Amino acid sequence: MKFGIFYEISVPRPWDPESERTVYERALEQVRLADELGFDQVWAVEHHFLEEYSHCSSPEIFLTACAVQTKRIRVGHGIVVCVPQINHPVRIAERAATLDIISGGRLEMGTGRSATWTELGAFCANPDDTKKTWDEIVRCLPKMWTQERFSHEGAAFRMPPRAILPRPYQKPHPPMWVAITSPDTEIDGADRGLGWLGLTFGGLEEQEKRIAEYRRRIKVCEPVGEVVNEQVNTVNFLYCHEDDATGVAKGRRLQGTFGYMAAQLLSAREAYPTPSYPALGLLPQLRPDADSPGDSVRVPDGLCIGSPDRIIEAIKKWESVGADRVNFLLNAMEVVPQEEVLASLRLFAKEVMPKFAKTESAEPAAVVAGGS
Amino acid sequence: MPLSGTLDVAPRLADAPKLDNYDTEAWEIAGVELLSLTFEIDDRQMTAALPPALHPTIPPVAYFSVAAYPESPIGPFALAQVRVGCRASALPRGFLLRAYSDSPAACDALGRRWGYQCLPADVRLRRYHDRVVGTVAVDGREVLRASLLDPQPISGGSIFHVSTMNLARADDDGGRGVLVQVDPAYTFHRAERGAPEVATFERDAWNAEGIELVWPVTATFVRCDTGFPRIRYVLDAQQPARTGTRKLR
Numbered sequence: 001m002k003f004g005i006f007y008e009i010s011v012p013r014p015w016d017p018e019s020e021r022t023v024y025e026r027a028l029e030q031v032r033l034a035d036e037l038g039f040d041q042v043w044a045v046e047h048h049f050l051e052e053y054s055h056c057s058s059p060e061i062f063l064t065a066c067a068v069q070t071k072r073i074r075v076g077h078g079i080v081v082c083v084p085q086i087n088h089p090v091r092i093a094e095r096a097a098t099l100d101i102i103s104g105g106r107l108e109m110g111t112g113r114s115a116t117w118t119e120l121g122a123f124c125a126n127p128d129d130t131k132k133t134w135d136e137i138v139r140c141l142p143k144m145w146t147q148e149r150f151s152h153e154g155a156a157f158r159m160p161p162r163a164i165l166p167r168p169y170q171k172p173h174p175p176m177w178v179a180i181t182s183p184d185t186e187i188d189g190a191d192r193g194l195g196w197l198g199l200t201f202g203g204l205e206e207q208e209k210r211i212a213e214y215r216r217r218i219k220v221c222e223p224v225g226e227v228v229n230e231q232v233n234t235v236n237f238l239y240c241h242e243d244d245a246t247g248v249a250k251g252r253r254l255q256g257t258f259g260y261m262a263a264q265l266l267s268a269r270e271a272y273p274t275p276s277y278p279a280l281g282l283l284p285q286l287r288p289d290a291d292s293p294g295d296s297v298r299v300p301d302g303l304c305i306g307s308p309d310r311i312i313e314a315i316k317k318w319e320s321v322g323a324d325r326v327n328f329l330l331n332a333m334e335v336v337p338q339e340e341v342l343a344s345l346r347l348f349a350k351e352v353m354p355k356f357a358k359t360e361s362a363e364p365a366a367v368v369a370g371g372s
Numbered sequence: 373m374p375l376s377g378t379l380d381v382a383p384r385l386a387d388a389p390k391l392d393n394y395d396t397e398a399w400e401i402a403g404v405e406l407l408s409l410t411f412e413i414d415d416r417q418m419t420a421a422l423p424p425a426l427h428p429t430i431p432p433v434a435y436f437s438v439a440a441y442p443e444s445p446i447g448p449f450a451l452a453q454v455r456v457g458c459r460a461s462a463l464p465r466g467f468l469l470r471a472y473s474d475s476p477a478a479c480d481a482l483g484r485r486w487g488y489q490c491l492p493a494d495v496r497l498r499r500y501h502d503r504v505v506g507t508v509a510v511d512g513r514e515v516l517r518a519s520l521l522d523p524q525p526i527s528g529g530s531i532f533h534v535s536t537m538n539l540a541r542a543d544d545d546g547g548r549g550v551l552v553q554v555d556p557a558y559t560f561h562r563a564e565r566g567a568p569e570v571a572t573f574e575r576d577a578w579n580a581e582g583i584e585l586v587w588p589v590t591a592t593f594v595r596c597d598t599g600f601p602r603i604r605y606v607l608d609a610q611q612p613a614r615t616g617t618r619k620l621r
Contacts, residue, residue, distance in 0.1 A: 012373070051430050052374065118430055121412070121589065263462030264374045266429045270464055271410060272590045273530040273565055292605050293460035293553075294617030333373070 001319050001356040003348075004041030004076065004327040005034050006235065009056035010261065012333040020055055026338045028065060030330060033342055035070035037349035041108060042066050043076030043327055048086070048119045052333065053261045060095045067103035075103050076327075078110015078197055079179040082137040083130055084156045085123040086114070089137045090164060093144035097168045105169040110197050111138050112179035117271035127268045131188075131276050132156070138176065138192060142225035145173040172226040177233065182278055186214040193223025198234040198323075201255070204302045207234070208321035215322060231324045236304045236314075238328035239336065240348040244307035250336065251305020258332035304328065308351035315356065374459070377422025377467075381539065381609045384579070385549045389483030389490075390541045394603050394620050396485040401441050401599040403561075405497055407506045408533065408594075409436040409518050409568040412587035413456070421583060422467055423539065423609040425551055425616055426458040433457035434583060435466045435534070436518045436570065438506025440497045441478075444599075449475035450495035451482070452508045452516060454578045455536060460553070460613040464534045467551075469579040472508050472515075486600055487540030487552035489579075503566075504593045508577075515577035520566040520591035528560020531592055539609055551607040554600060562595040 011023050031042050044059035044066075056062065063075040077099060080092050100107035113130035114120055120127050133156040144150045144164040151161040168174050177197035178189040189196055196214055198207070211232055218230050237255045241247030269277035302318060304311045304326070318326060330341050411434050418432035435455040442448050451473045455466030472493035473479045482488035494509040504523060508516040535555035542550045568591035575581050608616035 013375075049430070117589065121431075121587070260462055261374065264427060264430065264459055266431065266433065266457070269530070270532050270534070271433065273526055273532065273563075273592055275527060275530050278529075292617055292619055293463050293465075293607060293613035294605070294615070294619065295461075 001315060001323070002040040002325045003353065004039055004043060004233075004325060005030065005238075005330055006043035006045070006076070006327045007056060007062070008045050008047070008054040008329070008332070009062070010053055010331075010333050011055045012052055023055070023334065024062065026341075027062070028069060029338070030341055030345065031066045031073065032069050033345055035073040037345060038353060039073055039349075041074045041076050041325070041327065043078050043108070043110065046079065046081050049122055050116070050118060050265060053265060060099050064099055064102055067099065067106060074106040074108055075099065076108040076110055078108065078177060079112030080110060081114045081119070082111050082134040083113055083120065083123065083125045084133055084137070085125040086119070089140055089157055090144065090159065092137070093141055093164050094166070096141075096174065097145060097164075097166045100168040100170055100174050101166055107168065107170065107174040108177060109141070109174045110177040110179060111141075111194070115181065115268055115277065117266045117268050120268055121271065127272045127274045128276050135188075138178070138194070139224045141176070142173050146226065175227065175229045176225055177229060180210075186210045187217055190214045190217035191221050193218065193221040193225065193228035193230075195229035196232040198232070201235060201237065201300050201303070203300055204317055204321055207323075211322040232322055233325040233327060234318060234323045235327045235329065236302070236318075238311075238330055238344060238348060239305045240308060240311055240344045240352065242307065242347065244310055247306040247310070250340070251303065253335055254329075254332055255303060255305070257335045258329060261333060308347060311348065311352050312355050315352070319356070374427040375419050376612065377424050377426045377428070377458070378419045379421060379423045381423050381549050384539055385541055387489060388539050388541050388549060389487055391487055391550075391552070392484045394542070394606065396603050398602045399444055399600040400597070401444055402597045403442050404439055404596055404598050405499070406437060406439040406594050406596060406598070407497060407504050407518065407520060407591070409520065409570065409591045410434070410589040411436070411568060411570065411585040412589060414582070414584035414586050417582040417584070421456045421469070421580075422458050423551065425607050425609050425611060425613045426460055426465065426467055426537065429457040429459065431587075433589065434580075434585065436506075436516070438495065438497045438508070438516075438518060444478070446477040446481050447475065449473050449478035450497060451478065451490070452493070452495045452506060453536070454516070454580055456583070457534065458537070460537060460551075460607065461617070464532075465537045465553070466534045467537045468539070469583075470577070472510070482600070483540075486554050486603065487538035487550070489539070499593070504564075510577055513574070514572050515574040517570070517572035519569045519571065520564070520593050521569055523564035523566045523593060526563050526565045528558070528563040528594060528596065531560065531563055531594060533558055537607070542606070545608075549609040551609050552603055553605040553607070555604065556598045556601050558594070559597040560594050561597070564593045566591050566593075
């Protein structure tokens with residue numbers, strides 16, 4: 001079991017000239033500490049226009065700062081929105097390769113397609129098309145990184161032969177992942193040899209079934225790249241405290257705040273009817289039974305909040321359902337003071353990490369040579 | 373935390389309908405035809421259009437709908453609504469600015485039973501092969517012409533209709549007003565999607581001063597079974613939905 005942290009970079013109102021800088025500086029301080037403590041990965045999302053919820057529109061720049069301020073932690077670029085109106089596929093490949101070089105081969109490459117009308121509508125991307133364009137782009141990225149010259153005639157984009165430069169530092173290319181939120185995306189990922197980058201919180205029983213199907217399917221995959229990444233990376237909240245009641249209470253505040261803010265987003269399906277988005281993004285899992293505005297945001301099972309013992313038990317459950325990695329959200333809307341975030345990380349590293357098998361240094365996710 | 377509505381509720385309450393009680397029986401109606409349009413609106417009104425109980429969506433949106441109900445306990449009627457998209461706590465909703473119906477009996481019943489601020493008008497829904505058109509005229513003046521252009525069939529399962537929040541007066545609201553949650557179920561028999569077009573939108577007729585349509589999103593037309601359910605929740609219009617929601621059943 002490996003552990004990581006991930007960032008949405010949420011910036012609460014009221015905003016002043018220092019607000020965003022403060023949140024970024026705090027995040028970087030957390031990343032430096034996580035690196036020292038032995039966390040394996042730091043991930044940063046790509047979101048646009050999501051006021052307060054996420055001010056992380058250029059994650060490759062944040063991750064570059066993470067890379068140069070750390071020695072060993074791997075940098076997770078994810079997910080990169082594989083929608084050509086938002087990111088030209090060549091620019092995705094170029095930026096990722098540069099980040100891999102700057103980080104000394106520590107890049108993990110997450111892919112996805114955005115789930116909000118707020119983002120897709122602003123870039124005039126048709127929600128009907130995003131699954132198709134994601135598919136086309138993830139097939140192209142490894143070729144861009146490895147072919148001497150790359151050319152393409154597709155629905156999402158076309159281009160004459162060019163050398164896509166620079167090339168990634170990792171050979172043949174960095175491990176690739178896909179964001180898992182909508183139903184059946186795990187099958188898409190498995191069939192393409194992509195790692196599972198879970199973005200749904202909790203729900204052990206449901207996740208166990210989906211992970212099992214993913215494991216079964218990936219054994220017979222036709223990989224898009226030259227390596228198969230068969231790792232399952234889940235997401236969770238972290239608030240670790242010596243006093244269990246304090247840890248649970250503050251952790252629930254963190255989880256509730258994140259859920260409340262996520263629910264404010266205008267999801268693609270809510271705004272624009274399309275079979276491409278069968279789920280309302282994060283909403284159903286945050287409020288599966290809630291139909292009263294007075295209901296609290298649901299507390300999913302398997303959360304890593306509370307005392308070290310409670311968190312150890314939660315992680316063991318995740319381990320038992322097949323997760324290889326857990327990424328932690330440490331804060332939302334800055335409801336957890338920075339010193340408490342750092343203390344939580346330290347306590348987790350001291351009391352929880354030793355209970356789980358761990359390698360000496362962070363390792364890339366790719367585990368199986370591919371080739372179709 | 374997210375932005376909240378800043379609408380001064382008191383002046384709106386003067387025109388808001390008075391609920392008979394909260395023990396409304398459901399109307400289940402088959403064969404309803406429903407045209408719905410979504411537009412992004414100018415963000416300068418994103419909080420001013422909503423009561424303090426609700427959060428605006430980002431981006432802010434307005435929903436236009438024109439529906440034909442072929443039967444009901446008060447007979448067939450057409451109903452047009454303009455709503456502003458919002459969140460009641462974490463839940464997607466549409467706050468009703470105003471409604472019109474071609475049936476005075478429907479206006480009366482919808483107001484007393486579910487809190488619709490509904491006025492009589494000539495409300496029409498017309499389906500053509502190249503478009504679906506909903507119109508509302510008040511005393512001969514057209515106040516809404518909303519169309520779906522180039523309808524294409526889709527699955528009804530892809531459509532998400534947000535529930536409605538109606539500002540009303542109630543015996544026990546202490547003069548603060550209540551938001552009545554109207555959350556019908558839908559069984560779709562036919563569904564189409566197309567481009568939205570609003571050719572006429574007289575804002576003064578809809579309590580929609582300052583609402584500017586800035587970006588078309590989508591339009592749908594469905595034939596479905598739906599209706600008006602029993603009231604399950606009411607909210608204090610002037611405090612956050614998270615703390616101001618009352619469960620009735």
